[in-house]
Amino acid sequence: MAGAGAGASLPLLEALGRLWQVQAQLGSGASASVFRVRCCGDPRAPPGAVKEFAPPARPTPAPDLYGFGKERAALEQLRGHRNIVTLYGVFTNHFSANGPSLCLLLELLDVSVSELLLYSSHQGCSMWMIQHCARDVLEALSFLHHKSYVHADLKPRNVLWSAEEECFKLIDFGLSFKEGNQDVKYIQTDGYRAPEAELQNCLAQAGLQSETECTSAVDLWSLGIVLLEMFSGMKLKHTVQSQEWKANSSAIIDHIFASEGVVNSAIPAYHLRDLIKSMLHGEPAKRTTAAKALCSPFFSIPFDILEDIREECQKYGPVVSMLVPKENPGKGQVFVEYANADDCKAAQKLLTGRRFDGKFVVATFYPLSAYKRGYLYQTLL
Structure with missing residues (x-):
């Protein structure tokens, strides 16, 4: 990238035997820029x-960087x-204005969760998006975590959507470490930092050694805050x-969750609430694991x-709230709560006999008190 350093405008670069056109700068931080x-x-x-x-600020025989490595x-x-x-590959940019710079060539992803939060205009994301x-x-x-890695910097900016694969992906492993081999004291970002990481960071700033090291539980805490x-x-x-x-x-x-009850489906929201609480337990040993969290009933909706x-x-x-019970999915049961009885009667009359997803609809009434208390599995027909 002739005549360009990190953070500057980069016209061309050579990587992995190919010539690449730099189209735009996507972001920059204290140690790296992304294009x-x-x-x-x-x-x-x-x-x-x-x-x-x-x-590096000072010349070194081997221009390796801590975060890069x-x-x-x-x-x-x-x-x-x-x-x-x-990661497609790594290469060195020998034409940086400040000396050789190390680069990672990565797949290009799309919008971040941070941007999705901005687009939501403080209304929150859809339950489908949160679940996904x-x-x-x-x-x-x-x-x-199965590979003994801890991400250690999970936040909305580091979760991106892949339009090509239709899934979210984790990025930025510059603070990651292997459990039992933590060689960095300052981890995670303010607002997403687990209590044990907060304590460790404070001790490190005071020049003191923490008695316990952070574990994969710090990632679950961060994800809990992101979902909230x-x-x-x-x-x-x-x-x-x-x-x-x-x-x-x-x-x-x-x-x-109580303040958002009118906007989001009541009972599915409670499943999400309980999932988030399991991630935000103050004691790391009592926090859920990623594998256990995947078994939450929230993911069956x-x-x-x-x-x-x-x-x-x-x-x-x-419509005030909706729920598809996870039990007996073959029955195709769907509970719909309307704001008033007249709308409910109209829906019951007009929906019965319709077809939805190739199936005939038969609508009937269900006691609101039973629905609110979670008694959903009585015979409907």
Whole structure:
């Protein structure tokens, strides 16, 4: 990249035996910048992303970088999982203005969860999106934790959507480490930092050694905060750093879900609430694992179907909540709560005899008190 350094405008670069056109800068940080690139001379080749690490301030015999080395090692060992960004290769940019810079050539992904939160205009993301993100990130965490890796910097900016594969992927492994071999003291980002990591960071800043090392449980804490922000549509940095949160985080989570009850499906939201609470336990040993979290009943709810049904049912009046029970899925049971009895009667009359997804619809009434208390599995027909 002749005449260009990290963070500058980069016209061309040579990597892996090909010439790449730099199209735009996607982001920059203290140690690296990321650029969108496209292979020259091959319009069929998919675009990529180059992460260029800033050259060291002082000349060194081997221009290796701490963050670069950690991220490269992690991505090479975790290569192949669909929910982890793909590393295509590594190369050195010898034409950087400040000296040789090390680069990672990565797959190009799309919008981040951070951007999705901005687009939601403080209304929160759809339950389908939250479920999809939670499952994909948990799949990634389950895989890397099985490999003894800890991501250590999970946050909305580091979870990106892949339009090509229709899934979310984890990026940025610059702070990752292997359990039992942690050689970095300052981990995670403010607002997504687990209590044990907060303590470790404070001790490190004071020059003291922590008696216990952080484990994969710190990633579950971060994901719990991310999902809570996706549900509420609010940044929760100041909330999770407050004394009220430290005194009774469970009550604050309950309040967030209670305030959103009209917008999101009641009982499915409770499953999400319980999943998030299991990730945000103050004691790391009592926090759920990624593998256990994937067994949550929250993931048995077909939100894609729910959205289609909601669209149809809303033709007859405002829908307060909906639920597809996970038991007896072959019956095709769907519970729909309307805002008032008249709308419910109209829907019952007009939906009966219709076809949905190739099946005849038979609608009947169900006691609201039983629905609210979760008694959903009595015979309907």
